[in-house]
Amino acid sequence: MKKRTHTRLASIVGLFIIASIGLYFILSNLEDNIVFFYPPSDIEKITNAKTKIRVGGLVKENSVVILSANKIRFTITDYKNTLIIEYTGILPALFREKQGIVAEGTFVNGVFEAKNLLAKHDENYMPPEVVKTLVK
Structure with missing residues (x-):
């Protein structure tokens, strides 16, 4: 595999992992606030x-x-x-x-x-x- 392709693939995987972690933290903090009201x-x-x-x-x-x-x-x-x-x-x-x-x-x-x-x-x-x- 060429070095340029390897670097690009590593960057994409790294960005995906960082975005996934960020999305997890956002959704876990909003868990109770997603419901508009409780009956x-x-x-x-x-x-x-x-x-x-x-x-x-x-x-x-x-x-x-x-x-x-x-x-x-x-x-x-x-x-x-x-x-x-x-x-x-x-x-x-x-x-x-x-x-x-x-x-x-x-x-x-x-x-x-x-x-x-x-x-x-x-x-x-x-x-x-x-x-x-x-x-x-």
């Missing part, structure tokens, strides 16, 4: 309760309790398990019972304390401007 049924799989996580589900009917002017407690469900969430702050406009939400926060004494709430709309949502143009 209430998967909460017991999380071992470190002090890390910030996202949970999601439907707001259970008749579970919203107003604790103070800007603090509420409600329950989310995935129709298998439920999870109690406390949230302090301004509620999203789409927040209501039987609506999908994603909450980001941590566990404190068995209750999930949310720092952010994201209300999800259904797949039939259309902005009001689009509805007005379609009705004409």
Whole structure:
């Protein structure tokens, strides 16, 4: 084998090994962050309760309790398990019972304390401007 071909082949193999190692480290560090949210049924799989996580589900009917002017407690469900969430702050406009939400926060004494709430709309949502143009 010519020296030039041997050097080129060694360089390609070396780059492949370095890229593979880099990809392994990236994917292993993102392992828990790839999931957008955990449903209430998967909460017991999380071992470190002090890390910030996202949970999601439907707001259970008749579970919203107003604790103070800007603090509420409600329950989310995935129709298998439920999870109690406390949230302090301004509620999203789409927040209501039987609506999908994603909450980001941590566990404190068995209750999930949310720092952010994201209300999800259904797949039939259309902005009001689009509805007005379609009705004409």
